[in-house]
Amino acid sequence: MPARPGAAVAACLLFLMPPALADPSGDPAAVSSDNGEYSDKQGNPTYKIDKDGTVDWYTAIGYIRYTANCMQCHGPDGLGSSFAPALTDALQGLSYSQFLDTVTNGKKNVSVSQDLVMPAFGTNPNVMCFIDAIFIYLRARSDGALGRGQPANSAPRPKGYSATEDACLG
Numbered sequence: 001m002p003a004r005p006g007a008a009v010a011a012c013l014l015f016l017m018p019p020a021l022a023d024p025s026g027d028p029a030a031v032s033s034d035n036g037e038y039s040d041k042q043g044n045p046t047y048k049i050d051k052d053g054t055v056d057w058y059t060a061i062g063y064i065r066y067t068a069n070c071m072q073c074h075g076p077d078g079l080g081s082s083f084a085p086a087l088t089d090a091l092q093g094l095s096y097s098q099f100l101d102t103v104t105n106g107k108k109n110v111s112v113s114q115d116l117v118m119p120a121f122g123t124n125p126n127v128m129c130f131i132d133a134i135f136i137y138l139r140a141r142s143d144g145a146l147g148r149g150q151p152a153n154s155a156p157r158p159k160g161y162s163a164t165e166d167a168c169l170g
């Protein structure tokens with residue numbers, strides 16, 4: 001049998017890798033893009049991160065909007081706080097549509113003694129106009145594809161993005 005040092009090294013690396021993280025929205029690989037917003041093969045919004053760490057525009061915007069609207073309860077980088085659960089963990093059990101439903105309608109866990117309430121953001125344009133971006137950012141964090149902190153580099157703003165954003169914010 002021919003020696004295959006490459007395969008041996010690959011096997012070792014696989015052994016050292018953490019177990020694959022669950023992503024209920026399915027394979028996050030980007031297969032199409034609509035004006036800078038990527039989708040996976042199921043049609044769910046997804047991230048696209050280059051080898052050099054450059055993130056797509058929506059991941060970058062998602063970080064900013066998450067930090068402005070969600071971090072106060074869910075902690076920096078989606079890691080949770082004493083007020084609310086880690087969304088890096090939560091997205092391992094929530095699909096895109098379940099995520100949308102929770103953010104739109106809120107959630108109150110009646111089984112806990114603490115009064116933990118997730119507010120309903122359905123009528124808040126500062127959240128709903130950026131909900132895909134927030135999901136994309138958190139999906140990347142939850143999949144382990146993006147580290148902590150603000151992404152250093154992002155793809156340029158897609159043409160027409162500002163007009164769409166302005167129209168949504170009203």
Ligand code: HEC
Nearest residue numbers: 069070073083084090099102107108109116117118119127
């Ligand atoms: C005022 C505090 C607060 C803010 C702000 C907040 N959340 Fe929450 N969120 C909570 C709490 C508390 C829970 C847990 C509720 C429960 O389990 O019943 C929660 C739960 C969730 C869940 C469900 C987690 C699961 O496991 O089912 C999602 C998704 C979520 N929040 C997303 C967001 C996003 C996105 C934002 C920003 C747009 C945000 N939250 C802002 C307090 C907050």
